[in-house]
Amino acid sequence: MANEEQSRRDFFGKALGAWAAVGGLGLLYAAKRTWDPLPSVKAAGYTTVDVSAAEENVLYTEMWRGKPVFVLKVPKNIADHPRLVDVGGEKFFIAIGLCTHLGCIPAYYPDQEKFICACHGGQFAADGEVLKSPPPSPLVIPPFKVEGKKLVLGEEGPEYKKLKAAGLVA
Numbered sequence: 685m686a687n688e689e690q691s692r693r694d695f696f697g698k699a700l701g702a703w704a705a706v707g708g709l710g711l712l713y714a715a716k717r718t719w720d721p722l723p724s725v726k727a728a729g730y731t732t733v734d735v736s737a738a739e740e741n742v743l744y745t746e747m748w749r750g751k752p753v754f755v756l757k758v759p760k761n762i763a764d765h766p767r768l769v770d771v772g773g774e775k776f777f778i779a780i781g782l783c784t785h786l787g788c789i790p791a792y793y794p795d796q797e798k799f800i801c802a803c804h805g806g807q808f809a810a811d812g813e814v815l816k817s818p819p820p821s822p823l824v825i826p827p828f829k830v831e832g833k834k835l836v837l838g839e840e841g842p843e844y845k846k847l848k849a850a851g852l853v854a
């Protein structure tokens with residue numbers, strides 16, 4: 685009887701261990717996917733970024749002409765904004781990842797759906813608008829062109845020209 689009890693306990697112990705290991709691996713896989721950069725190609729001053737695998741509310745940072753560029757597939761609950769761009773039917777926010785106050789790199793807080801600059805506490809919404817000073821203006825949108833599910837950073841496409849005409853790119 686004691687042996688039966690012991691082997692039952694062993695079985696449940698092993699089952700629990702296996703379950704925890706599988707759960708842990710799943711978490712690591714999910715975290716790794718979040719850290720993976722989006723596939724991109726750099727050539728002659730342009731960076732082409734494939735956003736088809738972008739996950740909602742995860743900030744991706746690409747380098748373009750020595751500057752960080754934020755690419756964020758904005759959460760669906762965020763209200764539409766003229767600074768948001770349609771890429772393959774999804775809403776994206778694209779901006780140079782430098783604070784418009786003194787040039788620090790703001791961090792994105794997905795739980796609050798905003799950017800916070802650690803240097804002087806400036807805050808930006810997920811569409812780049814200033815939520816809290818001292819930044820004097822929204823995050824800057826770099827020249828871009830939409831090609832299907834890809835973004836070409838550095839090229840002025842029709843979507844960028846539209847934002848430019850509306851005075852929304854700087």
Ligand code: FES
Nearest residue numbers: 783785786801806
């Ligand atoms: S550099 Fe960002 S708030 Fe000052």
